[in-house]
Structure formats: C-alpha cells, structure tokens
Amino acid sequence: MGQFGTNDPLGVFNLKPMPTKSTLASNYLDFTSEAGNDFSQQYLPELYEMEVERYGNRTLAGFLRMVGAEMPMTSDQVVWSEQNRLHIGYETDGAAASANSVTIGDAANGRVVLGSGHNMAIRKGNTVVIEGVTGTGEGVTVKGYVSAIDPDTDNAKEFTVLPYTSATLAAAGFATNDTVNIFVYGSEFAKGQLGMDGSLEASFQQYSNKPIIIKDNYEISGSDAAQIGWVEVAAEDGTNGYLWYLKSEGETRLRFQDYLEMAMVEGELSTNSTLNSALGQDSAGTEGLFAAITARGNVYQNYASGTGTGGAGTRSALGDFDEILKNLDKQGAIEENMLFLDRATSLDFDDMLAAQNSYGAGGTSYGVFENSEEMALNLGFDGFRRGSYDFYKTDWKYLNDASTRGLIDNVEGVLVPAGTSTVYDQMLGTNIRRPFLHVRYRASEADDRRMKSWITGSVGGAATDSLDAMRVNFLSERCLVTQAANNFVLFTKTA
Numbered sequence: 001m002g003q004f005g006t007n008d009p010l011g012v013f014n015l016k017p018m019p020t021k022s023t024l025a026s027n028y029l030d031f032t033s034e035a036g037n038d039f040s041q042q043y044l045p046e047l048y049e050m051e052v053e054r055y056g057n058r059t060l061a062g063f064l065r066m067v068g069a070e071m072p073m074t075s076d077q078v079v080w081s082e083q084n085r086l087h088i089g090y091e092t093d094g095a096a097a098s099a100n101s102v103t104i105g106d107a108a109n110g111r112v113v114l115g116s117g118h119n120m121a122i123r124k125g126n127t128v129v130i131e132g133v134t135g136t137g138e139g140v141t142v143k144g145y146v147s148a149i150d151p152d153t154d155n156a157k158e159f160t161v162l163p164y165t166s167a168t169l170a171a172a173g174f175a176t177n178d179t180v181n182i183f184v185y186g187s188e189f190a191k192g193q194l195g196m197d198g199s200l201e202a203s204f205q206q207y208s209n210k211p212i213i214i215k216d217n218y219e220i221s222g223s224d225a226a227q228i229g230w231v232e233v234a235a236e237d238g239t240n241g242y243l244w245y246l247k248s249e250g251e252t253r254l255r256f257q258d259y260l261e262m263a264m265v266e267g268e269l270s271t272n273s274t275l276n277s278a279l280g281q282d283s284a285g286t287e288g289l290f291a292a293i294t295a296r297g298n299v300y301q302n303y304a305s306g307t308g309t310g311g312a313g314t315r316s317a318l319g320d321f322d323e324i325l326k327n328l329d330k331q332g333a334i335e336e337n338m339l340f341l342d343r344a345t346s347l348d349f350d351d352m353l354a355a356q357n358s359y360g361a362g363g364t365s366y367g368v369f370e371n372s373e374e375m376a377l378n379l380g381f382d383g384f385r386r387g388s389y390d391f392y393k394t395d396w397k398y399l400n401d402a403s404t405r406g407l408i409d410n411v412e413g414v415l416v417p418a419g420t421s422t423v424y425d426q427m428l429g430t431n432i433r434r435p436f437l438h439v440r441y442r443a444s445e446a447d448d449r450r451m452k453s454w455i456t457g458s459v460g461g462a463a464t465d466s467l468d469a470m471r472v473n474f475l476s477e478r479c480l481v482t483q484a485a486n487n488f489v490l491f492t493k494t495a
Helices: 063-067 244-266 273-279 289-296 318-330 343-354
Strands: 070-073 078-083 089-096 101-104 126-134 141-149 157-163 179-187 204-209 212-221 228-234 240-243 298-300 336-341 383-386 389-395 411-417 420-425 430-435 437-442 452-457 469-482 489-492
Touching: 063 244, 063 336, 063 437, 078 469, 204 469, 212 244, 228 244, 240 244, 244 289, 244 469, 289 298, 289 411, 289 469, 289 489, 298 318, 318 383, 318 489, 336 343, 343 389, 343 411
Parallel strands: 070 437, 298 489, 336 389
Antiparallel strands: 078 204, 089 101, 089 179, 101 157, 126 141, 126 179, 141 157, 212 469, 228 240, 336 411, 383 389, 411 489, 420 430, 437 469, 452 469
16 A cells, blocks of 8 residues: 655545454544544544533623613603702801801802802791701701891802801801701791792703614625534524524624623713714713713712721621611612622622521521421522612622623622603603613614614525625614612722
8 A cells, every 4th residue: 555645635644454354543544634623533423412501591681671671762862851859958168157147059169059040949937957067067956047048149049047046056056167958847937927938940850861873793605604514503592403603693693682781781971072073973872871870879889898887898787788778768768679789799798688697696597487407508588678678689690790790890789779750751642650770772663773683695595785695784773761860879899
C-alpha cells in the first residue's frame, strides 16, 4: 500500500498491510482533522443530540407582566397628571423672632421660592404648627395664629404668626433665620367677622414620557438554511429540529423580547445634545423604571450598604425596614406592595424575619405548627405584614443574572405598590383603572407596533427581493408609564 502525499486535499492517510485480520488503527482511515475536533477514530461515538441546558431558562422577561399591563397609544408622547397633596407644608427660613414673622422662599438662602402671583396656601385666620429644624429654635414646637399676610412685593412670602402659649416667637425660642417646618391645621375667627380671604386652587403635577423604537434582526444565507446539523435544537420557546438556524433565530427572538422589558427598566432620557443630534430628536431616550424612581420616588441607599439604623455590616435589622415604612406613611400609604429583590437582599429579608422568632435563637424551634424535626425546614418567606402594610417578596432574576444586573450589582431590589389609578382613556372614551406601572406601545388600525416580526429575502418562504438569504426583522415602539413614583422604593448600594 502506498501513502498519499501531504498536499492531498483529503489529508494524510497511512495504510499498512497486516498478515492477520486485526482491528488496528493502522488498518483504517484516520479522520482526525488538523484542528483535532472531528471524529478521531473509526468508531462512531455515542452522540448526545440534545444540548445540555446548563443555564436553565435563560430568559429574563416577566417582571412587567407581573406588576403591570400593556396598552396601545397613537401619539409620540404620553402625558398624565398626578394629584398634589391635599395638605401643604413648608420648610422655611426666616423665623423673625421679634416681629413674629415667618418667611417662605427667601431666595438668599436657597429655600423654596414662590414666584410672583403664586397663591400661598397659608392665609390670614389659619392656625398653624411650627417646628424648629435648625438654629436657636431647633426642636421647639409651637402652635400659632396667622394674623397677617405680607403683600407680594418680591419672591418671598411673609406672614405673621402669633403663638398661643407665648408672647412672641422669640419667647417661644425662635430666632431670626431659623429654619422651621410649618403646616396648617385649621382656622379661628371671632364672632361677627367676615370669612376667609381668598381661596385655594387645586393644583396637580404633570409628567410625560416618550416611546423609543427598538429593533433587531437575524440573517442566514440560503445555503446555511438548507444545511442540517447533528445537534438537535432545544430552545426556551419550544423550537426543535436539526436545522441550526432555527436555534439562532429563536434565541434572537427571545433576546429581543428581553430587551423590550430591559429597555423599560433601564431607559434614560437624554440630555446629551450630540446624542440627540445623532438620532435626529430633540430628546432621545425614554424614562425607565429606575430613572423614574430616582427622579420622583424613594431611593434607599443605606439599607443596602449596611450603614442604616441596624449598624455597620448589618442590613437585615428590622429598624432599617421600619425607616422605609415611615417614608411610605408620608406618601400614598398603599397597603399591598411587591418586593422584587436580588438573592443577597432576599436572604437578608429572610434573616430579618427569622430573627423575630425568639425561640429560634441558637437552633430551630420545633413543635410550632407541627414543625417536627422530621419535616423539611423552610427558611424562606414569601410575604409578611409589618405595621399596616403587606409585603410579598420574590426574587427578580434580572438582578441575579451574571450577564445583566448580576454583573453590575449596584441595584439590589425595588418595591412596587400593588395598586391602581383611575385615568381617562382617550381611545376607550371612558375612565379606567390602570396599574401604577404599565407599558404603552404604538398601535393604530394601520400598524400595531407592540411586537412586529417579518421576513425579507428569498429564503424561508419569503420572496421580497433577490437576496439569497432569510432576514428575520423585529421591531417595537414603546415606553413605560410610572405613575405615583413616590410610592416606589429603589434599594441601591452606596459608593
């Protein structure tokens, strides 16, 4: 037997004659490639055709489906209004002790400035509570009667308060330029007097968001689309078969669906003029969940860093969580709330709740609710009630995944109110109740852009052009509406 030259395109093969019939390597062709990753022997290996799903379900979407809804819109912008507080309090500068006057909006020291023509919520005849925050009157609280309102001559609003229990504010302990908190609790008039001067107009806050267009695609040539593989496709969307492009197309679709949610969570409104110019917009981007909570909601940093009331290195103390409850009391006080947490913070909550069992110190308490030593011990908590609030806790996969927020772990969780708000829907022509958190997508009778998918090219049943390929296109146009963001809490790490 001869030997093929090394320049043969099939490779180098050595065939040696043997006096006996033996199954030796020298008797058979060697299919080993230069890379060494093809069949290395003459025997057929045992092939596992199915891929091993070593990362489990890899999709991350589902958060918004749990807490919100999706509704169509036909405009480039969604605008909504939110109520202001019924009772208005002020943080002020300038408790002039000798004259009993209080100034709201002294521009010189950076406090709230009420512009010319603004109707102040404090009027002559009101009774008020004043608390000293800084200065000589720090910690002092008095109740007083508003005897006069200074005319609107500048940006400051001044009014005179006569304390009920002392002759002057100075006698009560206040001095000029003390910082004070003040709110109205009622009014008082003498017999036969005229009624209250002026009236208060209801006001509201207006917010808006704009949708962004999200795109992706997958492309494969006609030749590769017709090539069969030996690995059977296994994807989360149920795609199966031996055509490898089915897997890539399916994963592109799943990845795009995750992007639809991730963009609503992470979105930012652009203040970069260069970026806006590149996209041809006055303001690029969209306000996502994290941005909305940061701008209009509650960000609790000390909890995650372990520097809260529980002490250094402790983030599972009940006192830390009670600080959150106190802040919720100042907001809408919505009774039911969802906690979406990363693994570490979820375990911290479990530890916090488990620590409340005084019988569990140093071990597990048996006998409670038939919790015998033979039973499987459940050390996790799905929910709890504290004060007047109910909390339902769940892990948020997005915060744990090593290729998303698990890689950049400065966000440890979010508290979402499980409530709804009543708004007027222009498309339906009626008032409807919507979750505080919901997605609006562009749609009309001509085009529904919630989740579009179409095929171009000349492969895969499409015949749109002469391109010998199949291109699967994905598109969506949407934005997130975060209403009443003051009821949301974002748990973050401090630097």
